[in-house]
Amino acid sequence: MSSVTYKGCYTVRPMEPTKCERVPLSEWDQIGTITHVPTIYFYRPTSQDKDNVNTVASTLKDALSRALVPFYPLAGRLHWINKGRLELDCNAMGVHFIEAESSLTLENLGDFSPSSEYNNLVPNVDYTLPIHELPVVLIQLTNFKCGGFSISLNTSHAVADGPSALHFLCEWARLSRGELLQTAPLFDRTVFRAGEPPLMPLTECRVHKDQFIHPPLLLGQTNNTEERKKKTTVVILKLTKTQVETLKKTANESNSGHARCYTRYESVTGHVWRTACKARGHKEDQPTALGVCVDSRSRMEPPLPKGYFGNATLDTVATSLAGDLVSKPLGYACSRIREAIERVTDEYVRTGIEFLKNQEDLSRFQDLYAIGSEKGPFYGNPNLGVVSWLTLPIYGVDFGWGKEVYMGPGTHDFDGDSLLLPGPDGEGSVLLALCLQVPHMDTFKKHFYQDINVSESCQD
Known part of the structure; x- marks a missing residue:
């Protein structure tokens, strides 16, 4: 009731x-x-x-x-x-x-x-x-x-x-x-160029090969119909500031001295991706994709004006074999994520627009499974999507009766959906809101914290 x-x-x-x-x-x-x-x-x-x-x-x-x-x-x-x-x-x-x-x-x-x-x-x-x-x-x-x-x-x-x-x-x-x-x-x-015709034919659209591919299926499957039907559960897992710093330090141990240090997002997301592969029990040769949402507002030339209202965040895809993610250092997962993020340039955005304008039908690029369609991309098993709200001012929304005591993402019940939020304490903690298939969640939680503890003990 x-x-x-x-x-x-x-x-x-x-x-x-x-x-x-x-x-x-x-x-x-x-x-x-x-x-x-x-x-x-x-x-x-x-x-x-x-x-x-x-x-x-x-x-x-x-x-x-x-x-x-x-x-x-x-x-x-x-x-x-x-x-x-x-x-x-x-x-x-x-x-x-x-x-x-x-x-x-x-x-x-x-x-x-x-x-x-x-x-x-x-x-x-x-x-x-x-x-x-x-x-x-x-x-x-x-x-x-x-x-x-x-x-x-x-x-x-x-x-x-x-x-x-x-x-x-x-x-x-x-x-x-x-x-x-x-x-x-x-x-x-x-x-x-909303509503305008293409500037060039499809044959001249030089999009990145991974920009509009559908994410991989589980080995041995020809579609994701059964995976979409499986029961899911949602948790919010907290990482303390110390745990976040441990992940960043671990990620950057394998980073060359010439590369910019891996960020909080790259380090935590790399850890989430690896942990999901372990929790799902993937075979070493299982391809897996990670959907990364990148805000193009400051990446356009010139940058979009303040107050631009619409969709300027777009998905880019990091790919790997599960075996490589699990066996190699955390920095490897982070490097795959960074490579995907750095693809999003002004040219990437504009060539992507031309490619889409040339499509006969956009429905195969639309995530419609919430309304019963199975055409769109599916970031459930063996894939994952990690959206970041880490830099958004999501807290302190006061309608006149004081600031909130809690804010959250509402309900997300699709396998592979996840969201990173800054901890409300403002001291550097991070919250992971994660949806996985029921049989995988307990194993995920175990590895999620266990692997950080191992990293901490190695650094002591």
């Missing part, structure tokens, strides 16, 4: 008239994950007084209505046009705002580790509906018995990547506090 009771669903529209137009999306908006991505923030009790609960809801809705004026495309709807391509209809249809109550207290949630309870705290997206009937953004305010509350967002990845979604959230919070907009969003996608 659910602990959450839904009190109402409201449509919040822009407070003032906004542009009504069809906006072409860039190729980067239309590949990879095009479903909704959830995040959730929990806040301390302000008061158990019912009038105060109503004040929170009305303040949030009023600020949201004002935020949707500059962020007007978020009040629109996506439309399929042809050949697996999408367009955004800026029609002011609005954002869904759900109000709910929970019979639990924040204390009942313990350390806020992902659980089935989260499913009731994050707005549900009904993917059986046509895409043009789905809001681009859905929000849920859940009031807890103790007077605390959570605010969760489900945001279409076809319209916003992580930095853009966070930009909207922070500006909405700013308006809720009674302050003015700080950074206006820029929706002009001409930098990525």
